[in-house]
Amino acid sequence: MDFNSTGNKVKHGILGLRNKKKKLVKLGTALGLAAVMFYPSARNDNNSMGASLVSLDEQMEEEIGFFPIVVPTIKYGLVLDTFQVEEGKIQKKQTLGTLLTGYGMDLLSIETLVKNASGVFNINRNFRVGKDYLLLLDRQTGKPKHLVLEPSVFEYVVFNLQGELNVQKVEREVDTKLKSVSGEISSSLWAALTQNEVDAEAASKMEDALECFVDFSHTQKGDRFKLLFEEKLIAGKTVGSNQVYAVSYHREGKDYYAFWYDDGVTKGFFDAEGASAKKGFLKSPLKFTRISSNFNPRRFHPILKTVRPHLGTDYAAPTGTPIYSIGEGVVEEAAFTKGNGKYVKIKHDKTYQTQYLHMSRFAKGIRRGTKVTQGQVIGYVGSTGLATGPHVCFRFWKNGKQVNHLREKLPQSKKMSPDKLNDFYKIRDNYLMMMEKEGVIDEDQFFPPSNETLDTEGGAAP
Numbered sequence: 275m276d277f278n279s280t281g282n283k284v285k286h287g288i289l290g291l292r293n294k295k296k297k298l299v300k301l302g303t304a305l306g307l308a309a310v311m312f313y314p315s316a317r318n319d320n321n322s323m324g325a326s327l328v329s330l331d332e333q334m335e336e337e338i339g340f341f342p343i344v345v346p347t348i349k350y351g352l353v354l355d356t357f358q359v360e361e362g363k364i365q366k367k368q369t370l371g372t373l374l375t376g377y378g379m380d381l382l383s384i385e386t387l388v389k390n391a392s393g394v395f396n397i398n399r400n401f402r403v404g405k406d407y408l409l410l411l412d413r414q415t416g417k418p419k420h421l422v423l424e425p426s427v428f429e430y431v432v433f434n435l436q437g438e439l440n441v442q443k444v445e446r447e448v449d450t451k452l453k454s455v456s457g458e459i460s461s462s463l464w465a466a467l468t469q470n471e472v473d474a475e476a477a478s479k480m481e482d483a484l485e486c487f488v489d490f491s492h493t494q495k496g497d498r499f500k501l502l503f504e505e506k507l508i509a510g511k512t513v514g515s516n517q518v519y520a521v522s523y524h525r526e527g528k529d530y531y532a533f534w535y536d537d538g539v540t541k542g543f544f545d546a547e548g549a550s551a552k553k554g555f556l557k558s559p560l561k562f563t564r565i566s567s568n569f570n571p572r573r574f575h576p577i578l579k580t581v582r583p584h585l586g587t588d589y590a591a592p593t594g595t596p597i598y599s600i601g602e603g604v605v606e607e608a609a610f611t612k613g614n615g616k617y618v619k620i621k622h623d624k625t626y627q628t629q630y631l632h633m634s635r636f637a638k639g640i641r642r643g644t645k646v647t648q649g650q651v652i653g654y655v656g657s658t659g660l661a662t663g664p665h666v667c668f669r670f671w672k673n674g675k676q677v678n679h680l681r682e683k684l685p686q687s688k689k690m691s692p693d694k695l696n697d698f699y700k701i702r703d704n705y706l707m708m709m710e711k712e713g714v715i716d717e718d719q720f721f722p723p724s725n726e727t728l729d730t731e732g733g734a735a736p
């Protein structure tokens with residue numbers, strides 16, 4: 275857990291109060307309560323609020339001089355200031371038991387606590403090395419009173435270490451907002467997305483939506499994108515995203531679109547004309563990557579130092595990056611040779627086969643005969659075999675002959691069924707309108723696909 279994740283200022287809030295402890299007279303507590311009454315927002319579990327109140331407190335102290343006021347820092351449903359607060363990270367080989375016995379808790383109580391945690395919190399899975407914890411101790415006795423863990427930004431768990439020894443999980447309230455962003459690429463797509471505060475989840479979904487139209491390993495300066503998606507927020511902070519509804523990408527005078535459509539039967543991304551965005555093949559077997567060596571029948575080999583045809587396209591990426599099958603098919607080979615290293619070869623149909631070389635390892639379950647879907651992870655980038663560094667050498671066969679897949683006209687996919695097109699066009703136009711705006715979109719403007727809008731107008735395709 276990162277206790278700073280929901281508000282960097284908590285720590286400062288606590289420390290601020292702690293540091294001031296010496297300056298405060300006992301009167302402080304009583305006045306603190308008065309302050310809560312005057313500033314009811316102090317009860318809020320929002321950290322930045324707590325922090326701003328601390329500074330308000332400071333300000334008042336400065337102004338009035340002898341009139342110190344403590345405003346409680348309330349977090350995890352607890353008044354943190356009434357405890358001695360210990361923050362730490364779970365160490366190697368440390369267990370809940372060793373942590374708590376270290377603070378003088380007896381084994382029988384710990385056993386009860388673990389029992390009470392079952393069904394609420396999976397200790398085995400979530401009590402892991404490197405995770406943060408917050409321990410609240412009695413200020414007088416030093417005995418542990420509460421332990422707080424945060425398995426994810428979406429929830430926290432309070433272990434009550436006295437009394438009934440119960441364990442409570444609290445799920446944080448997640449707000450969603452429909453958001454429209456646009457940007458232009460000046461260095462990389464990733465940079466442009468983060469500059470525009472698009473979280474990694476939405477960025478990845480955007481790539482998924484357009485991967486059959488746009489080769490993202492070839493992004494260029496001046497490319498532009500627009501994105502309409504639903505953002506997830508906790509206490510006003512982005513924590514991820516749900517659905518991406520629409521994407522447009524502009525490159526060299528051409529616009530590419532993908533629109534999300536889901537009426538319960540037909541589901542997926544479609545282009546502006548209602549053709550499925552999932553074409554026969556993906557453009558590249560990796561995400562967020564670059565081509566380090568093109569298909570070249572007369573390449574000078576960097577290791578062998580001779581002219582040797584390079585009948586593949588090399589994509590450089592860090593070791594461990596997932597490699598995707600660019601299409602549906604069956605694994606023909608998952609093997610190792612001196613030159614290829616660990617590689618996977620997939621047969622897609624009578625015409626096409628693809629091969630992925632130099633893997634560090636295969637994905638789980640990938641072996642000869644395994645059926646794979648488009649976009650399925652089949653292995654991870656490595657540098658096994660004849661490779662100067664971590665990359666995938668990607669090879670594409672057409673009728674048994676290796677060809678440059680970037681030059682191929684690949685099979686087109688089908689359109690959505692005609693009876694749904696009117697509904698789809700309406701939704702598409704609505705998305706387009708919303709994409710013209712920037713920032714948070716009024717939810718009232720949003721209407722999801724529905725069967726009710728079907729057949730209300732006859733064949734008015736734009």
Ligand SMILES: [Zn+2]
Pocket residue numbers: 567584586587588666667668
């Ligand atoms: Zn290669």
